Each structure stands twice: as structure tokens, then as C-alpha cells.
Amino acid sequence: MSSLxxxxxxxxxxxxxxxxxGRLLYDTKSVLADQLDAVQRASVDRGLSTPDLSLLxxxxxxxxxxxxxxxxxxxxxxxxxxxxxxxxTPGHVQYTRNTVxxxxxxxxxxxxxDARKGVVEQTRRHAAVLALLGVPRLVLAxxxxxxxxxxxxxFTVIAKEFTAHAASLGYPDGSVLSIPVSALHGDNVAxxxxxxxxxxxxxxxxxxxxxxxxxxxHEAPFRFPVQYVxxxxxxxxxxxxxxxxxxxxxxxxxxxxxVVLPQGLxxxxxSVDTADGTLDEAGAxxxxxxxxxxxxxxxxxxxxxxxxxxxxxxxxxxxALCWLSSKPLQAGTRxxxxxGARTVQGLIEEIASRFDEQTLSTVDGxxxxxxxxxxxxxxxxxxxxxxxxxxxxxxTGAFLVIDPKDGDxxxxxxxxxxxxxLGAPEKA
Amino acid sequence: xxxxxxxxxxxxxxxxxxxNLKALExxxxxxxxxxxxxxxxxxxLFSGGKDSTLLLHLAIKAFWPAPVxxxxxxxxxxxxxxxxxxxxxxxxxQHGLRLIVAHVQDWIDDGRLTERPDGTRNPLQTQPLLxxxxxxxxxxxxxxxxxxxxxxxxxxxxxxxxxxxxQWDPRRQRPELWNLYNxxxxxxxxxxxxxxxxxxxxxxWNYIAREGVELPSIxxxxxxxxxxxxxxxxxxxxxxxxxxxxxxxxLMVRYRTVGDGSCTGAVESTATTVEEVIAEVQASRLTERGxxxxxxxxxxxxxxxxxxxxxx
Numbered sequence: 001m002s003s004l005x006x007x008x009x010x011x012x013x014x015x016x017x018x019x020x021x022g023r024l025l026y027d028t029k030s031v032l033a034d035q036l037d038a039v040q041r042a043s044v045d046r047g048l049s050t051p052d053l054s055l056l057x058x059x060x061x062x063x064x065x066x067x068x069x070x071x072x073x074x075x076x077x078x079x080x081x082x083x084x085x086x087x088x089t090p091g092h093v094q095y096t097r098n099t100v101x102x103x104x105x106x107x108x109x110x111x112x113x114d115a116r117k118g119v120v121e122q123t124r125r126h127a128a129v130l131a132l133l134g135v136p137r138l139v140l141a142x143x144x145x146x147x148x149x150x151x152x153x154x155f156t157v158i159a160k161e162f163t164a165h166a167a168s169l170g171y172p173d174g175s176v177l178s179i180p181v182s183a184l185h186g187d188n189v190a191x192x193x194x195x196x197x198x199x200x201x202x203x204x205x206x207x208x209x210x211x212x213x214x215x216x217x218h219e220a221p222f223r224f225p226v227q228y229v230x231x232x233x234x235x236x237x238x239x240x241x242x243x244x245x246x247x248x249x250x251x252x253x254x255x256x257x258x259v260v261l262p263q264g265l266x267x268x269x270x271s272v273d274t275a276d277g278t279l280d281e282a283g284a285x286x287x288x289x290x291x292x293x294x295x296x297x298x299x300x301x302x303x304x305x306x307x308x309x310x311x312x313x314x315x316x317x318x319x320a321l322c323w324l325s326s327k328p329l330q331a332g333t334r335x336x337x338x339x340g341a342r343t344v345q346g347l348i349e350e351i352a353s354r355f356d357e358q359t360l361s362t363v364d365g366x367x368x369x370x371x372x373x374x375x376x377x378x379x380x381x382x383x384x385x386x387x388x389x390x391x392x393x394x395x396t397g398a399f400l401v402i403d404p405k406d407g408d409x410x411x412x413x414x415x416x417x418x419x420x421x422l423g424a425p426e427k428a
Numbered sequence: 429x430x431x432x433x434x435x436x437x438x439x440x441x442x443x444x445x446x447x448n449l450k451a452l453e454x455x456x457x458x459x460x461x462x463x464x465x466x467x468x469x470x471x472x473l474f475s476g477g478k479d480s481t482l483l484l485h486l487a488i489k490a491f492w493p494a495p496v497x498x499x500x501x502x503x504x505x506x507x508x509x510x511x512x513x514x515x516x517x518x519x520x521x522q523h524g525l526r527l528i529v530a531h532v533q534d535w536i537d538d539g540r541l542t543e544r545p546d547g548t549r550n551p552l553q554t555q556p557l558l559x560x561x562x563x564x565x566x567x568x569x570x571x572x573x574x575x576x577x578x579x580x581x582x583x584x585x586x587x588x589x590x591x592x593x594x595q596w597d598p599r600r601q602r603p604e605l606w607n608l609y610n611x612x613x614x615x616x617x618x619x620x621x622x623x624x625x626x627x628x629x630x631x632x633w634n635y636i637a638r639e640g641v642e643l644p645s646i647x648x649x650x651x652x653x654x655x656x657x658x659x660x661x662x663x664x665x666x667x668x669x670x671x672x673x674x675x676x677x678x679l680m681v682r683y684r685t686v687g688d689g690s691c692t693g694a695v696e697s698t699a700t701t702v703e704e705v706i707a708e709v710q711a712s713r714l715t716e717r718g719x720x721x722x723x724x725x726x727x728x729x730x731x732x733x734x735x736x737x738x739x740x
Binding site for chain 2: 003004071072073074075076078082083085097098100101104105227228230231232233234236237240244245246274275276285286287300324336338339341394395398399400402406407408409412
């Protein structure tokens with residue numbers, strides 16, 4: 001059975017990202033004849049001599065009219081080794097919030113640069129956002145190498161500059177790979193290019209197929225947000241009481257000692273249940289139903305965690321916020337915080353600093369956070385919740401900031417002092 | 429080269445959660461449970477087609493051994509295939525579910541809707557759907573839509589907010605981060621929920637095979653009287669066909685999608701088992717909708733326009 005890799009793409013305007021994604025779909029035969037016909041027709045209508053593969057992915061009318069990508073689009077392709085879910089995120093500065101969205105679930109990100117321009121402001125900004133969100137691996141696709149005459153020296157300069165930037169964001173050697181590609185002609189996308197004999201690494205697709213992504217589940221502590229209590233009260237199952245959820249981190253087995261938070265009640269896992277039968281063990285990402293040995297008062301929003309390695313329970317949180325709304329944030333704003341399966345009220349007590357992605361430094365005490373700003377805040381909550389540091393356990397260190405008035409999602413929240421830990425990207 | 433290549437490391441799916449289908453199943457189950465936890469009146473759109481049958485299968489697994497805590501809703505165009513309606517009713521009975529049917533014919537009979545000149549009723553489903561959502565005060569509506577179906581769907585969220593008119597505004601979509609879904613909505617608004625967002629047609633069929641999910645018989649090859657229109661094989665039926673000059677032939681066909689009979693085409697096929705269907709889907713050079721849905725061929729942005737109006 002093939003495994004699943006979730007990846008995101010990012011790049012600045014006109015780097016050819018939609019063309020690269022179109023090329024990946026085309027070369028993995030994920031584009032079918034009727035879609036190609038439609039692209040062919042639309043390209044001819046626009047007076048183009050060759051089919052514009054970017055038309056495969058620009059889905060909304062305004063995107064096709066403006067020739068730009070506006071919203072995150074999800075693409076699917078597969079090889080015999082792996083299935084891929086690709087979040088294609090727009091490059092414009094005003095759409096950085098989409099990069100944040102795509103990166104939140106990505107195990108790897110492909111950043112695009114134009115070989116003629118090299119690493120630009122937007123590349124550095126995107127890399128910082130990817131590091132902040134803990135995307136564990138990066139690929140730099142140096143596109144349009146045909147336009148620099150497949151020049152090795154020029155490629156090496158770009159690759160070195162990017163690797164150094166990534167290292168300063170905490171990406172260790174081996175987590176970043178630079179590949180010279182031409183999305184338009186297909187060089188090193190799915191097939192090795194004869195034009196770059198000096199490049200001996202894998203093609204982009206080979207790398208995506210083979211890159212190891214899953215962390216060792218036994219290293220992370222068990223975290224299980226309770227979504228729903230299953231109590232059938234039917235004649236066949238009169239006393240069944242199970243806690244349903246998706247494992248956020250670690251593994252669980254019958255007999256494990258656990259604690260229910262925020263109450264602090266201890267118990268033992270009696271069984272790990274699914275509709276297909278009980279399991280000896282279940283790991284991160286699995287949706288299961290946990291039964292406990294003791295009859296406790298547990299509801300949606302509670303967290304079942306390893307008794308020996310438990311998260312902090314607190315109503316005072318320091319966190320990084322990626323501000324995603326056009327309504328600016330000011331200190332004193334009341335918000336809703338959705339963390340795991342629990343939503344509580346919150347008050348932004350202080351905006352401690354704003355992160356400058358260009359200089360990788362912080363600006364202390366800004367008055368506001370505006371759309372696309374990333375800042376560090378102190379947040380007071382209406383009740384205590386169990387939280388982890390995002391770098392230790394992303395799924396229990398992440399939260400949404402919601403506008404209580406209209407329900408809009410205002411920000412992505414990451415627990416902990418992320419700016420000083422940008423040196424250690426990690427993700428379960 | 430500035431970094432090491434990892435390509436020599438083999439991939440082994442050791443953990444169940446890393447297996448593609450298991451990961452998709454866990455994601456869908458998580459979504460069902462989120463909705464059950466956060467909404468007052470969810471409903472599952474259920475037509476008896478393969479995606480909605482898969483949706484129901486996953487809902488049953490999400491709450492097992494308790495019953496599915498939502499009713500089902502079918503907007504019946506009156507042009508549905510008999511085999512599918514029978515299958516729908518049989519599934520409802522077998523699992524002890526509650527089914528609400530909104531008949532498009534009722535809206536036509538009392539004048540709220542007018543039959544289109546081309547006889548197709550797919551676009552007529554929107555009004556009965558929105559009226560029924562309002563009447564029952566449904567606040568979350570599960571659909572079987574997948575992002576791989578069509579370009580506009582590729583940009584839709586898993587939780588998709590609809591305003592009081594049921595409309596989708598692609599520019600006002602909420603960012604969707606991690607597995608944290610924001611289902612907040614104002615009175616009168618509702619949320620469309622798509623647990624199969626990340627599935628492909630191949631995933632759906634592989635999962636149906638693995639789980640032994642039963643489907644209506646018309647998804648498998650059978651002999652049927654059909655006629656050619658707009659490059660598709662349409663079946664004889666009360667929706668007005670064949671017209672003069674359209675020749676009826678008897679062919680071995682199956683359906684890749686099942687919708688309104690007036691605009692859903694069959695494909696020539698010899699695939700009588702799920703394994704043969706999988707082989708056929710893998711070899712196909714046409715998309716599911718491109719091959720079989722006249723309604724998506726109307727314009728470059730046909731689906732986007734219908735979604736904005738409140739269509740699924």
C-alpha cells in the first residue's frame with residue numbers, strides 16, 4: 001500500500017509555480033485527456049503557441065483572467081510508491097496567509113525561484129514562514145535553468161545562498177535540497193535532464209517519492225484530544241462508553257497509564273477501539289476510540305495524555321500569531337481560542353514583538369499586528385487548558401484565534417517562544 | 429549539490445496512519461466527529477451514488493457502535509435511476525436511518541421552479557436543497573464532493589461557509605489550518621462539510637474494494653439501451669430522449685458518476701467487478717466529470733457559477 005506525502009509549494013509571482021505543478025501532474029499522468037483538451041482550447045483562445053500548463057491549476061475565473069493564483073488549491077497525484085496531496089499556495093505578498101494555511105499540514109515544501117533572479121525577498125519570507133510552522137523539509141526548485149543556459153556556477157550560487165538562509169532558520173544539513181529544473185520543458189522534474197550533466201541528485205519527483213517524512217512515533221508523548229463521547233445505550237451495547245478522537249502525537253496501547261486534563265484525573269487505557277475491531281497499538285494521525293478502566297467524567301474538549309509526560313495546564317499562554325485578517329490586532333482585543341476540540345475565550349494582553357522575516361530579527365512592542373504580520377503575544381484564557389510547546393507537539397501546540405463577533409478566523413497560533421526556537425524546525 | 433540526497437532510503441508503510449487509505453479514512457472520521465461535537469443539526473446528503481455511499485460508510489465507522497447521529501437528505505430530481513433509488517431505500521432500512529426526500533417535482537408542480545427547455549434538472553436541485561436546509565434548520569450539510577473532481581472544487585475548504593442565501597464566496601473563505609476546523613456561523617448561515625475533500629477517484633474505488641462497500645448495480649458494466657448526444661451515451665428515460673435522429677443502441681456500459689438521468693452519461697465498459705473498475709479507472713484518459721457530465725461542460729467556469737449560487 002502506498003504512503004501519503006502532504007506537501008506545499010511556495011514562490012513569488014511569475015516564478016512558474018503553476019507551470020511546475022501542472023508539469024508534475026502532467027508527468028505523473030494525473031492530467032487526463034479532457035483536461036488537456038480544455039487547456040489546449042483556452043491557450044489557443046489566448047493566442048498562445050504552446051499549451052499553458054498553469055491553466056490546469058488556476059481554478060477560479062478571476063485567477064484565469066488575471067493570470068495569477070489567488071487561493072490555496074489542492075492537487076492530487078500518485079506514483080506506485082506514494083500518493084501526494086499538494087497545497088499550491090499563491091506567491092503574492094498579500095496572500096502569505098495562504099502559505100501559512102498550506103504549510104500547517106505540510107511535511108515538505110517546494111520553494112520556487114527564478115534562476116535569473118535567484119533568492120529574493122519573497123523567498124526569504126516564505127522560508128521563514130515555513131520554518132515558523134515547522135515544515136521539516138525544504139526543496140528549492142531553481143526554475144527556468146534553460147534561460148541561464150543550464151549554467152552550473154549560477155545554480156550553485158543560488159543553492160548556497162538558500163542553504164545558508166535555511167540554516168540560519170534552523171534547517172540542518174540534509175533537510176534542504178536544491179534542484180535545477182525547467183518546469184516548462186520538464187528538466188529534472190520527473191526525468192533527469194541531459195542538459196544538466198553536472199547535477200547528480202534526484203529529480204524532483206524522485207525526491208518526493210523517497211524522502212523520509214514520518215517521525216518516530218515512539219519518541220513523542222501521547223496526546224489525544226477527546227472529540228466526542230460514544231455512548232450507544234443500545235440493547236447490544238448498553239454500557240459502552242468510549243472517547244473518540246484522532247491521536248495528535250505519540251502512540252497508545254492497552255495498559256498505558258494516562259491522565260485526563262485539565263481535570264488531572266488518572267486512569268489506565270483499557271482498550272483502543274475502532275469499527276474494525278480493537279487495536280494492540282495506534283499512532284499519531286489515527287482516528288480511534290479509547291476506553292478507560294475507570295468511570296470518569298470526561299467530555300469533548302478534554303485531553304487524554306501520557307501520565308509520565310504531560311503537557312502544561314495553564315490560562316496564561318505565550319504564543320506566536322500569524323495574523324490572517326485584514327482587521328488589525330491591538331492589545332486588549334477579546335477573541336475566541338480553538339485548541340484541539342475545545343474553544344475558550346481569550347484576551348490579548350500584550351503584543352510583545354513583531355518578527356521581521358527579512359532580517360530574522362524582532363521589533364519590540366509594536367502597536368498592532370496587521371494582515372500577514374507575525375508577532376509574539378501574551379494571551380490570557382478564561383479557563384485553564386493543557387498545551388504543549390508547538391516545537392514539541394504541533395497538534396497540541398497549535399490553535400486558531402477566532403473573532404467572537406462574526407466567527408472569522410483571525411490568526412494561526414503557535415504556543416511557545418517561536419522566534420527563539422526558529423532554530424529547530426520539527427513536526428510530528 | 430548543496431545537500432545530501434535521500435533517494436536511496438526506501439519507503440516502508442510501517443504505521444497504519446501512514447498508509448494512504450488509512451490516513452484518508454482517519455481524516456474523514458475526524459471531520460464527522462468534529463461536526464457531531466460542534467453543530468446542532470447536521471444532515472448528510474445521500475443520493476445512493478458512490479461518493480455519498482462512501483460518506484455514509486465512513487459516518488457509520490466514525491460513531492460505531494452508536495448509530496449515526498444525523499439524518500440523511502436526498503434532493504430527488506425525479507430523473508434518477510431506479511436501481512439507485514432502490515439501493516438508497518435499502519441502505520436506509522438496513523442501517524435504521526432517517527431519510528428526508530425533497531422532490532424537485534413538488535417545486536415544479538407548485539410553480540416555485542420551472543422546467544428548463546433542455547429538460548435537465550441538475551441545476552434545479554439548488555432551490556429545493558436550500559429550502560429544505562432552511563425548513564429543517566440544518567446548520568451543517570455533509571456532501572461527498574472531492575477536490576480532484578473539478579478546478580473550482582480544488583479551492584474549496586473542508587468546512588465551507590454559506591451565507592443566508594446558501595451562496596459560496598471563494599474570496600471570503602476562511603483559512604483552514606492544521607486539523608482545526610472553524611464551524612462558527614451566524615443564524616441562518618450554514619456550513620457545507622466535505623469529508624472526502626482529499627480523496628481521488630482512484631482512492632474511492634480502492635477503498636470501496638478494500639472495505640467491501642456495496643454500490644448500486646449501474647456502477648458495474650451491464651447491457652443498456654443508450655443513444656448518443658453531445659458525445660455522451662445517455663439512457664432512455666422520462667427525461668426526454670432520444671430525440672428525432674438519435675439512434676438507440678444496446679451496449680455494455682457502466683456509470684462513473686450518477687446524477688440526473690438527463691445529463692449523466694454512461695461509458696462503454698466491460699468492468700463487472702470492483703477490481704475491473706479499478707483497472708479501468710487507472711487506464712482512463714478522461715476525468716470522471718469530463719466523461720459523463722454534460723452540466724460541467726457548459727462553460728469554463730460552469731461549476732464555479734453553480735457553487736456560487738448554492739449548488740453543491
